[in-house]
Amino acid sequence: MENKIAHVAIATENLEDAKSFFELISGNKASKVHEVSSQKVNTSFIKIGETNFELLEPIGDDTPITKFLSKAGGGIHHICIETSNFDELIKQIKSTGVRTLGEPSIGAMDKRVIFFHPKDTFNVLIELEEA
Amino acid sequence: MENKIAHVAIATENLEDAKSFFELISGNKASKVHEVSSQKVNTSFIKIGETNFELLEPIGDDTPITKFLSKAGGGIHHICIETSNFDELIKQIKSTGVRTLGEPSIGAMDKRVIFFHPKDTFNVLIELEEA
Structure with missing residues (x-):
């Protein structure tokens, strides 16, 4: 199976405000807001073609996106x-000198995910998710 | 036709360096580097699913991406x-108070495009392209 972009995550102070704009530009309705308590964020997904916008809003002042927002x-x-090539692709990427942020863990979609160090990936924070 | 993400554009000082990483993570080869002289950038596209990475590298010191890079x-x-709903969607988006950056023009793919003011679109610079 070919790789694809599963989602483009957009952090915002106010998920409700952002929702209407991204619904309009995608032509689709946002999913119900879902609290990911381990990450202290509220999320909502909006389908666009084969991918999604993932809107992220912090819950409280000490969250993984607080620094980014401020x-x-x-x-x-x-x-x-x-x-679908999760373990092998991680190995290949690491062999080029790109650092991971920790080890694979279980993400919001109950799939294995890992993040790479954005300084090693052209300032783009990349999450890899197993299909 | 449903809306989709046509590309995610990544600006970099060195397109060649970025190319190998994004080829690896997408599993596809980059297109030949194409100079867009009106924008003073070199571009290369890498397919990922139904969308693409568009790598952007400045040509010279005074380009639309120079400030972003520095x-x-x-x-x-x-x-x-x-x-496929280009004119109507622009009208709808403008009616919510979102400003455009200029008028529609002809983009790199010879299709009509327009940009919206990122301050009005949650700090995400969005290009809309006619299908």
Whole structure:
């Protein structure tokens, strides 16, 4: 199976505000807001073609996106790439000198995910997700 | 026809360096580098599923991405959304108070495109392209 972009994650202070704009530009309705308590964020997905916008809103002041929001005022936080070749692709990427942020863990979609160090990936924070 | 993400544009100081990483993560080869002289950038597209990475590298010191590169050191510059409902969707988006950056023009793919003001679109620079 070919790799694809599973989602483009957009961090915002106010998910409800962002929702109507991304619904309009995608032509689709947002999913129900889902709380990911381990990450202290609310999320909502909006389908666009084969991929999705993932809107992210912090819950509280100490979350993985708080620093990003205070520094950049929000915007695209990361992109998630889905692959059926998860372990092998991680190995290949690491062999080029790209660092991971920790080990694979179970993401919001109950699939294995890993993040790479954005300094090694051209300032693009990339999440890899097992298909 | 459903809207889709046509490309995710990534600005970098060195297109060749970025190419090998994004080829690896997408599983596809980059297109030949194409100079867009009106924008003073070199571009290369890498297919990923139904969408693409568009790598952007400045030609010279005074380009639309120079400021972005010096400020952010590169990264995701914009996303392009393709729609068959181009004029009507622009009208709908403008009616919500979102400003455009100029009028529709002809983009790199010889299709009509328009950009929206990122301050009005949650700090995500969005290009809309006619399908």
